[in-house]
Amino acid sequence: MLSVFKKYLTEKATLSEEEWEIIASVCIVKKIRKQQFLLEQGEVWRYNAFVCEGCLRRYSIDDKGIEHIIQFSTENWWAGDRQSLMHETPSKYNVDAIENSVVILIRKADFEIICKKIPAFYELSNAILQxxxxxxxERINAVISLTAEEKYLNFLTSFPGLANRVPRHMVASYLGITPETLSRIKKQVMGK
Structure with missing residues (x-):
């Protein structure tokens, strides 16, 4: 799986073989089974996590037991809880695998060392954060200003193919609508 990460990095930044070796030396490959947690609410998140294979979701659960999905992370995306990582505070989120997945983990301290040693990696990291x-x-704007149908169409455009990989109730949670509303919208969209 390091080859997937290397391909991703070399497509986005110019790295020497020596620089890649420095990065590879701190990478931890972790396999996550479907429904297995990468992070549980209340834990302090200590890694930068790159998804090589599979699909993860970051979500919270409210007092009524309702899940609120904040993010999906598929291949070549980053996952985790940046706020918990940066402030070393307990996470408000869970991150688990929707599919069997493989991630590359880099400890926070190691990530910071790499950023100092390898300017191209630092620049890439900043570009990713931006x-x-x-x-x-954009997500906040969509949630507060789009209709349910517009949210769904925006999701399909922004994440092609993801609706086929993620259960319908999770798509609805991500969009902030009920599964029933999503079913109705899908029928309307298919009818157009």
Missing amino acids: RSFNASQ
């Missing part, structure tokens, strides 16, 4: 921030803003 894209993540922009995506979060």
